[in-house]
Amino acid sequence: MAALTEESLIKIRRHLHQIPELALKEIQTSAYLEKVIAGFDQTHLQVKKIADLPTAIMVRIAGSAPKRTLGYRTDIDALPVTEATGLPFASKHPGVMHACGHDIHMTVALGVLSYFAAHQPTDNMIFFFQPAEESENGGKLAYELGVFKDQWRPDEFYGLHDNPDLPAGAIGCRMGTLFAGTTEVNIDLEGKGGHAAYPQDANDMVVAAAALIEQVQTIISRSIDPIEGGVITLGKMEAGTIRNVIAGHAHIEGTIRGLTQVMIQHIDQRLKDVGEGIARSFNAKVTVGLNQGGYLPVENNLALTKRFIAYMKHNPDVNFVETEPAMTGEDFGYLLSKIPGTMFWLGVEDDSQLHSATLNPKEASIEAGVQAITGFMTARMAE
Ligand SMILES: CC(=O)N[C@@H](CCC[C@H](N)C(=O)O)C(=O)O
Numbered sequence: 194m195a196a197l198t199e200e201s202l203i204k205i206r207r208h209l210h211q212i213p214e215l216a217l218k219e220i221q222t223s224a225y226l227e228k229v230i231a232g233f234d235q236t237h238l239q240v241k242k243i244a245d246l247p248t249a250i251m252v253r254i255a256g257s258a259p260k261r262t263l264g265y266r267t268d269i270d271a272l273p274v275t276e277a278t279g280l281p282f283a284s285k286h287p288g289v290m291h292a293c294g295h296d297i298h299m300t301v302a303l304g305v306l307s308y309f310a311a312h313q314p315t316d317n318m319i320f321f322f323q324p325a326e327e328s329e330n331g332g333k334l335a336y337e338l339g340v341f342k343d344q345w346r347p348d349e350f351y352g353l354h355d356n357p358d359l360p361a362g363a364i365g366c367r368m369g370t371l372f373a374g375t376t377e378v379n380i381d382l383e384g385k386g387g388h389a390a391y392p393q394d395a396n397d398m399v400v401a402a403a404a405l406i407e408q409v410q411t412i413i414s415r416s417i418d419p420i421e422g423g424v425i426t427l428g429k430m431e432a433g434t435i436r437n438v439i440a441g442h443a444h445i446e447g448t449i450r451g452l453t454q455v456m457i458q459h460i461d462q463r464l465k466d467v468g469e470g471i472a473r474s475f476n477a478k479v480t481v482g483l484n485q486g487g488y489l490p491v492e493n494n495l496a497l498t499k500r501f502i503a504y505m506k507h508n509p510d511v512n513f514v515e516t517e518p519a520m521t522g523e524d525f526g527y528l529l530s531k532i533p534g535t536m537f538w539l540g541v542e543d544d545s546q547l548h549s550a551t552l553n554p555k556e557a558s559i560e561a562g563v564q565a566i567t568g569f570m571t572a573r574m575a576e
Contacts, residue, residue: 194234196308199560205229206300206559207282213271213289213296216325222269222299223248226322229303233310241345245338246331250322251345254309256574262317263570264347264532266525267302268295268326277550293327293547294355297554297562301353301539304563305570316574319347325524328377330487332524336531349497350534351570352525353562355554356516357547359540362561364505365516366537368498372491374457375522378427378447379482380405380468384475386441395439399432401475402443405467406430409447412463423460424450424520449483450520452490461485489526494533500576501535504569511565514540521547 197205212221227250230240241251248269256262276283276290284290291297299322306320319341325331341347354372359365382402387395409425417423427447433440449464451457461483468481505513516538525536539562541554 194232194311196311197304202300202304202559202563203556205303206296206556209296209299210282210291211285213284213286213291215273215289216270216327216329216331217248219248219269219324223250223322226250226269226299226303230306233307237313238310243335243338243340246324246335246340248324249331249335249340251340252306252320253345254314254318256314256317258315259317260315261348262319262346263573264319264321264350264534265302265305265566266321266323266350266352266528267298268323268331269299270295270325270327270331272327272548274548274550278553280553290550292549292552294541294552294554295326297355297539297541297559298353300559301562301566304559305566308563308567309570314570314574317344318570319345330524330527333487333527336528341532347532350528350532351566352534352536353539354521354523354536355541355558356538357541357543357545357552357554359514359538359542360512361540361542361555361558363512363514363540364537364565365514365540366498366502366505366535367493367516367518368495368502369493370452370490370518371493371516371536372518372523372526373424373450373452373520374454374490374526375488376449376457376461377484378445378449378464379484380445381480382443382471383478384441387439389437389439392439396441396475396477397439398443398477399440401471401477402430402432402445404475405471405479406445408467408471409464412460412467416463417456417460421452421456423456425460425464448522450522452518454490457485487524487527488522489530491523491526491536492529493535494529497533498535500573501537501569504572505565508565508568512540
């Protein structure tokens with residue numbers, strides 16, 4: 194059976210785009226991926242499912258004369274964003290969208306897998322279709338479940354993320370830190386609800402939350418070395434039920450970003466300090482929940498990334514771009530802290546940013562990505 198053509202890859206991508214699912218709920222996505230994989234030449238393929246991570250799929254290809262096992266990972270989840278692209282193949286799942294391009298990631302992975310299913314590689318290969326990149330730490334969950342043991346452990350691991358700022362099909366990468374590490378933030382403020390007309394008898398958590406949100410803005414501007422930088426974004430805030438009831442509870446969710454663990458821990462601490470200050474000044478109970486650990490900075494292995502960049506730079510068919518570190522997070526950072534490897538960007542050229550309701554990656558990037566990756570993997574196996 195031949196490798197997937199560009200036309201079939203685009204059909205697959207459009208189908209995946211219509212069935213986006215949130216972290217750990219990628220049931221239709223996973224079933225569709227399994228169906229596509231079942232259509233490949235199975236001679237050297239082995240498919241493994243993981244009982245405790247049921248939407249994940251692992252595929253192993255046995256090499257003809259293996260010197261090592263090369264790993265390739267794609268994420269498969271989507272975001273709670275209502276699509277506004279107006280595309281004929283827009284999301285059919287209300288309020289959920291592939292707004293981070295994981296439909297492109299999965300399609301590229303299927304293209305590379307179909308190529309090596311049709312052309313047996315010399316090295317062994319592991320393809321990991323990973324749930325829960327946007328939240329829930331899918332990479333860490335899988336690693337801790339022991340899925341990368343024995344013949345399922347890659348010696349080196351590769352993965353990509355799409356990038357609307359790069360030309361379609363371009364490959365972007367850098368030595369060292371590619372992406373930030375993140376801390377997921379959950380803040381709860383508990384006061385006392387009451388009648389809108391009697392604020393003296395209540396303890397208004399809308400006001401306390403507003404003060405907290407404003408003070409948080411001073412952490413990056415006043416406590417962080419501007420040369421190093423960092424980010425706190427509070428992306429969600431919920432409080433109250435109706436205009437004339439004082440809210441006794443507020444909930445805020447956000448994310449902290451830094452390029453080193455030291456920076457992330459420093460920002461985490463400053464956020465806790467602000468939470469304690471707000472608790473005292475508003476006589477409220479403020480719980481600052483910080484989930485740190487799954488989204489480590491993405492550190493590209495120096496030796497492997499040097500090879501990767503050299504291949505991409507010297508291949509006349511690849512438009513290679515040396516990139517700066519980005520404040521996006523990725524739980525592939527956790528996997529790269531356990532298994533050496535390289536993460537890189539695939540340009541998808543769009544005016545809309547990642548996580549935007551109008552993200553519309555250029556589909557020409559898919560075939561270009563498949564060609565660049567199969568070419569690199571083949572060259573790596575010849576070393
Ligand atoms: C590439 C990308 O957009 N990744 C996500 C990863 C989320 C990390 C974590 N759940 C958090 O929210 O901190 C990103 O938002 O950068």
